[in-house]
Structure formats: C-alpha cells, structure tokens
Amino acid sequence: MPAASIPSAPTLEDYRLAFELAPVGLALSRHRVMVDCNQALCEMFGTTRAELVGQSFRILYPSAAEFERIGERIAPILNAHGTYADERLMRRVGGAHAGQLFWCHVMGRALDRSDPHAAGIWSFEDLSASRPVEPGLTAREREVAALLLKGCTAKQAARQLGISPRTVEIHRARLMRKVGARSTLELVQRLLTGRHG
Numbered sequence: 035m036p037a038a039s040i041p042s043a044p045t046l047e048d049y050r051l052a053f054e055l056a057p058v059g060l061a062l063s064r065h066r067v068m069v070d071c072n073q074a075l076c077e078m079f080g081t082t083r084a085e086l087v088g089q090s091f092r093i094l095y096p097s098a099a100e101f102e103r104i105g106e107r108i109a110p111i112l113n114a115h116g117t118y119a120d121e122r123l124m125r126r127v128g129g130a131h132a133g134q135l136f137w138c139h140v141m142g143r144a145l146d147r148s149d150p151h152a153a154g155i156w157s158f159e160d161l162s163a164s165r166p167v168e169p170g171l172t173a174r175e176r177e178v179a180a181l182l183l184k185g186c187t188a189k190q191a192a193r194q195l196g197i198s199p200r201t202v203e204i205h206r207a208r209l210m211r212k213v214g215a216r217s218t219l220e221l222v223q224r225l226l227t228g229r230h231g
Contacts, residue, residue, distance in 0.1 A: 059158035066091050066105060066151050078138075078160050080129025096125045096135055097173045104177075105151070107194060108142070112150030118142050121183060123167065123176045124158070135176075136162040165226055168213060175212075178205040179225055182218065 053060055059075030061068045071086050079086070079094060086093075095101040100122075108118045119141040126134045139159040144150040171179065174195075181191040188206065192199040206218065215221035 056157075059160075061086075061091075061156045061158070063091065063154050063156060064152065075158055078158060079124075079127045080131055081127040085128070093127055094124050096123055096176065100173050100177065103195070107196075109150050112142070112144040112154075113147055116144055116147045120180065121161065122180050135167045136160060137165040137167065168209075168225060170212065171209070175205050175209055178202055179209060182206065182209075182222055183225060 053070075054072050056072055056074060059072065059078045061071040061075055063069060067088065067090050068086050069088075071083055073083075076082055076086065090101075092098060092101040095104070104120075104122065108120075111118045119139070121137060121139050123135045124138040124140075126132055126136065137160075139161055140156065142154050142156040145153040145155075168179070177195060178191060181194060186194065188199045188202040191202045195202070206221070209225075210216070210218075210221050213221060213224040215224050
C-alpha cells in the first residue's frame with residue numbers, strides 16, 4: 035500500500051486565489067480606504083477593482099453621515115475585541131442598479147486593536163435576496179431599523195447610536211407608521227419581509 039503523500043504548504047498564489055474566489059465580498063483597508071478587494075465585492079457593488087481600490091469605504095454607504103457615525107461606533111468595539119459585525123444598508127456604486135440600497139452583513143477584523151482603523155480585513159454578504167429594503171427611510175431610521183433587526187431595545191440602540199432612548203422611540207414610531215406595523219415585533223417582521231399592512 036503506497037504511503038499517503040504529504041500536501042505541500044500553500045503558496046502565496048494559493049492565498050491570493052482564496053481571496054479572489056471567496057464566496058463573499060472581501061476588502062483590505064487602511065484608514066477606511068480600500069487597498070484591495072475581490073471579485074465578489076466588485077460584483078456586489080456593480081463596479082470594478084480599479085474603481086474601488088484607493089477609494090474610501092464612504093462610496094459604499096448611503097450617506098456621508100452614516101459612514102462617519104458607523105466609523106465612530108465600530109472603533110471602540112474593534113479596539114476592545116478586534117472584531118466587529120453588523121447588518122446595515124449599503125449602496126451599489128455602478129451597473130444597472132447604481133444607487134440602489136441593499137441590506138448587507140458586514141464583518142471586520144482590525145489588524146491592530148490599538149489603532150482599529152489603521153488596517154483591517156472586511157467581509158460583505160449581500161442579504162437582498164431575503165431582505166427587501168423599505169423605501170423612503172431617513173439615514174437615522176435606517177440605523178435604528180438595523181439595530182431593531184439585531185434585537186436591540188430602545189436603550190441599547192440609543193447607547194450604540196449616542197442618542198437618547200426617547201429619540202430612538204420617536205424613530206421607531208415613524209418606522210412603524212411607514213410600514214403599517216402595530217408593534218415592534220410586527221415592525222421587525224415587516225422590515226424582514228418587505229410586507230406592509
């Protein structure tokens with residue numbers, strides 16, 4: 035019986051191929067600027083590597099305010115844990131769906147926890163097939179909706195957003211009116227399915 039051959043160690047090319055062919059969007063960042071990305075990310079956002087590399091992640095966000103607020107919110111979490119994950123609305127850059135908002139699961143790892151935005155790797159998973167976007171939401175309503183979908187209470191959402199629980203409740207009430215929901219549970223179900231009352 036022949037001895038089993040020992041596989042050779044992966045090469046740099048193997049790692050490059052794994053990055054390029056990963057089934058989710060991947061980006062390497064320095065100070066919130068994309069220094070590399072894979073094909074899945076380009077396809078998700080309707081653009082090319084040449085158009086993304088060297089650009090701030092800002093171009094993937096619905097607004098500059100959301101880019102700034104999320105950056106401020108994730109820095110202390112990356113600093114404490116080294117990793118961060120959430121679900122948020124992102125914006126397609128080009129192609130037939132340029133400007134379209136879609137729900138995205140985003141995960142990241144800081145390479146240096148003491149300077150969380152200095153360098154990192156980020157993954158992006160498009161959730162649009164299972165989670166439609168409610169049109170006409172303001173930037174703050176989008177942020178509140180994302181935290182409600184995560185299961186946060188008004189107090190927890192307020193702490194994460196740096197606003198008062200009462201302000202979160204006001205945004206939640208507006209969201210409920212917009213989708214015709216009578217309770218927070220119904221609001222979450224309607225945000226998940228895109229069905230209105």
